[in-house]
Amino acid sequence: MIIKSFIFTGIVCLIAQIIKDNTRLTSGHITSLFCMIGAFLGFFGIYDRFIAYFGGGASVVIMSFGNTLYKTAISEGILNMLSGVSIGIVTSIIMAFIITLIFRVKD
Amino acid sequence: MNYQSVVKNLTPKEKRLENAFIAFFSGGLIGAMSEILVSSLGVDVMLIAWIVVASLLTGLGKFDTIVDYLKMGVIIPITGFAHSVSSAALEYKEEGFITGIGANFLKLAGSVILYGVIAASILALVRCLLWLV
Numbered sequence: 001m002i003i004k005s006f007i008f009t010g011i012v013c014l015i016a017q018i019i020k021d022n023t024r025l026t027s028g029h030i031t032s033l034f035c036m037i038g039a040f041l042g043f044f045g046i047y048d049r050f051i052a053y054f055g056g057g058a059s060v061v062i063m064s065f066g067n068t069l070y071k072t073a074i075s076e077g078i079l080n081m082l083s084g085v086s087i088g089i090v091t092s093i094i095m096a097f098i099i100t101l102i103f104r105v106k107d
Numbered sequence: 108m109n110y111q112s113v114v115k116n117l118t119p120k121e122k123r124l125e126n127a128f129i130a131f132f133s134g135g136l137i138g139a140m141s142e143i144l145v146s147s148l149g150v151d152v153m154l155i156a157w158i159v160v161a162s163l164l165t166g167l168g169k170f171d172t173i174v175d176y177l178k179m180g181v182i183i184p185i186t187g188f189a190h191s192v193s194s195a196a197l198e199y200k201e202e203g204f205i206t207g208i209g210a211n212f213l214k215l216a217g218s219v220i221l222y223g224v225i226a227a228s229i230l231a232l233v234r235c236l237l238w239l240v
Binding site for chain 1: 129167179201
């Protein structure tokens with residue numbers, strides 16, 4: 001399972017790196033794109049199979065964000081869709097605030 | 108002339124191959140560590156652990172160096188999301204708490220949330236329509 005996770009996350013990052021090197025898209029474009037691809041894969045029911053087969057490697061990638069948004073939109077209602085990903089967003093915000101209080105930008 | 112054009116054609120290609128290789132290995136390493144965390148502690152703890160680590164590294168100013176070495180391998184996992192929030196907050200600290208941090212902290216992560224929400228809501232509507240038909 002660990003090896004499967006390694007291969008899955010590795011291949012996703014490899015595709016992202018190839019897109020970044022060969023087009024003008026920035027990292028922001030690519031993360032947004034992958035998030036939307038995750039929602040599409042969730043729509044066709046493919047991403048749940050990825051998570052079942054590849055384990056944690058499929059949950060850590062940003063595509064999992066789009067998949068969770070779509071799944072929560074189906075199960076809890078469209079307007080509640082952020083409840084599925086609130087752990088990631090809220091933890092990021094709280095950590096970012098603590099970080100800004102402690103550290104200052106280094107040039 | 109011919110030699111130079113050959114070199115010009117070859118040099119970036121080699122770098123691209125190397126970058127892709129590095130991204131594969133760094134991303135794979137993060138995926139493997141995530142699998143260990145998920146199997147022992149669960150998905151939520153795994154996400155929180157990566158976010159805390161990425162935010163701390165951003166605060167210490169190390170994350171950009173890591174991105175230089177490991178390429179997209181650390182941007183595509185959730186660490187990239189956490190980095191985008193905390194780096195935007197840190198960058199605008201000088202401009203004050205409300206107009207600086209408050210107004211700018213979701214600058215980069217906002218695009219992921221926006222397009223994720225739009226795509227998911229359209230797909231959910233499509234699915235509802237398909238269900239009705």
